[in-house]
Amino acid sequence: MSDEIQFDTGDTGDAALRMALRQLRRDHVPGRDLWPGIAAEISARPARRSAAASRFVPWAIAASLLLAVALAWQLRPLQPRDGQARLITHEAQAMTREYQGALKVIATGAPSDAASTPALRELDASAAQIRGALARDPDARFLLDRLRHTYSLRLALTQRAALS
Amino acid sequence: MNRLSRPTVLALALCACLGSPLLLAATPIDQTRPLDARGKVEIDNLKGRIQVRAWNRNEVRITGSLGEGVEKLVIEGQGDHLLVRAQYPKQIGAWRGDRTGPTDLQLQVPLRADLDIESVSADIDVDGVAPGELSIDTVSGKVVVAAAPDHADITTVSGDLQATLNSGDVKVETVSGDALVSGRLKGQVHGETVSGRLSIDSNGENLRRLSTGTVSGDTSIAVGMVDGGEIKSQTVSGDIRLRLPRNVSARVNAQSFSGDLSAPGATVRKEEFGPGSSLDQRYGSGAGEIHLETFSGDAKVELK
Numbered sequence: 001m002s003d004e005i006q007f008d009t010g011d012t013g014d015a016a017l018r019m020a021l022r023q024l025r026r027d028h029v030p031g032r033d034l035w036p037g038i039a040a041e042i043s044a045r046p047a048r049r050s051a052a053a054s055r056f057v058p059w060a061i062a063a064s065l066l067l068a069v070a071l072a073w074q075l076r077p078l079q080p081r082d083g084q085a086r087l088i089t090h091e092a093q094a095m096t097r098e099y100q101g102a103l104k105v106i107a108t109g110a111p112s113d114a115a116s117t118p119a120l121r122e123l124d125a126s127a128a129q130i131r132g133a134l135a136r137d138p139d140a141r142f143l144l145d146r147l148r149h150t151y152s153l154r155l156a157l158t159q160r161a162a163l164s
Numbered sequence: 165m166n167r168l169s170r171p172t173v174l175a176l177a178l179c180a181c182l183g184s185p186l187l188l189a190a191t192p193i194d195q196t197r198p199l200d201a202r203g204k205v206e207i208d209n210l211k212g213r214i215q216v217r218a219w220n221r222n223e224v225r226i227t228g229s230l231g232e233g234v235e236k237l238v239i240e241g242q243g244d245h246l247l248v249r250a251q252y253p254k255q256i257g258a259w260r261g262d263r264t265g266p267t268d269l270q271l272q273v274p275l276r277a278d279l280d281i282e283s284v285s286a287d288i289d290v291d292g293v294a295p296g297e298l299s300i301d302t303v304s305g306k307v308v309v310a311a312a313p314d315h316a317d318i319t320t321v322s323g324d325l326q327a328t329l330n331s332g333d334v335k336v337e338t339v340s341g342d343a344l345v346s347g348r349l350k351g352q353v354h355g356e357t358v359s360g361r362l363s364i365d366s367n368g369e370n371l372r373r374l375s376t377g378t379v380s381g382d383t384s385i386a387v388g389m390v391d392g393g394e395i396k397s398q399t400v401s402g403d404i405r406l407r408l409p410r411n412v413s414a415r416v417n418a419q420s421f422s423g424d425l426s427a428p429g430a431t432v433r434k435e436e437f438g439p440g441s442s443l444d445q446r447y448g449s450g451a452g453e454i455h456l457e458t459f460s461g462d463a464k465v466e467l468k
Contacts, residue, residue: 137440143400
């Protein structure tokens with residue numbers, strides 16, 4: 001390429017490098033006065049822009065509004081309903097973890113076939129049903145009560161099996 | 165006299181060997197102990213039957229028969245407390261197979277003596293008593309009660325419960341057993357099942373508070389309410405049917421995720437987006453509060 005800078009590797013290398021760098025910084029002076037053309041271009045451009053903008057203003061406003069609504073939706077403050085749903089979901093998850101831990105401890109003393117008894121199977125199926133319902137309707141606090149009750153029964157009956 | 169053939173003799177001997185334990189199993193019981201009129205009787209029988217009747221004596225009479233393989237009948241205490249327990253070998257229980265026979269306990273108790281009855285599979289039949297406290301707990305036994313206790317607490321796992329109670333404070337709970345409670349119910353009633361059917365009928369009496377809960381069991385309620393009373397009924401997938409007197413004074417609020425709601429005169433509101441519906445309706449001056457909640461079950465209010 002013509003712009004490629006060649007470096008000598010001899011004693012005169014430093015001087016050649018300085019010359020090359022100096023050439024890089026060299027300003028090119030235009031052959032004629034460019035300003036009148038630039039000034040004419042600037043004075044003509046606003047008229048064309050205002051015409052184009054007038055066509056896009058309604059769309060721009062609509063897009064801005066849409067964006068604002070979308071942002072407002074995303075950044076909206078948490079409604080009580082959302083907060084409650086989140087709280088119930090966390091509560092159900094925590095309760096399930098505690099239940100599973102407790103069941104693991106209690107079940108070690110119960111007969112191995114205790115979990116297959118109809119009543120305990122019924123409770124397991126019911127707990128699964130409630131968890132499924134909570135996943136679909138996390139606002140329903142009463143489902144949390146049902147889940148708590150079902151877990152309590154399951155633990156109590158497992159403990160009874162362990163003690164019998 | 166004809167001589168018996170050898171095979172016949174052997175067969176008879178075999179029958180005698182097999183039959184003798186069964187004959188010996190029916191060990192008769194007949195014991196009587198003193199008990200205060202307001203004393204407490206604890207009864208514990210693993211399998212067979214427990215029958216309790218009232219009489220006008222300050223005594224407890226225990227009759228019936230002890231099952232095969234049962235170690236002994238334990239009778240302890242006197243005065244204000246008596247324990248009656250069929251003591252089975254320790255290696256058997258509700259969750260383990262066993263070869264012991266059923267024990268039939270029949271008790272006559274002072275009319276107002278408190279009762280605390282436990283069984284595993286033994287059916288329980290209580291009739292004509294009026295204790296301060298009536299407590300019944302069984303796993304798979306069927307429970308039939310006709311009594312007038314101040315407080316009743318009846319729990320089964322898979323056993324069905326049929327209770328006729330004149331009482332001001334009732335609590336019933338089952339897992340898969342049906343719980344049918346009726347009688348002159350006043351004060352408060354609490355009923356819970358998992359999959360069992362739950363039915364509560366106060367025979368026209370007004371309750372102060374009623375709460376029920378099921379997972380998949382249907383709930384049927386027919387009660388009146390005192391002014392300021394409260395009814396709360398919840399179910400996941402079961403149906404709720406609430407029958408109220410036509411002159412009831414209460415505000416009804418019902419909510420469901422995907423079930424159908426209905427109440428006389430009420431307009432059901434549907435969620436604008438997604439599932440969910442609710443209704444609010446006032447009857448009379450709206451003195452009481454009624455809350456019905458379901459996930460997928462239907463809830464229906466009727467005025468009769």
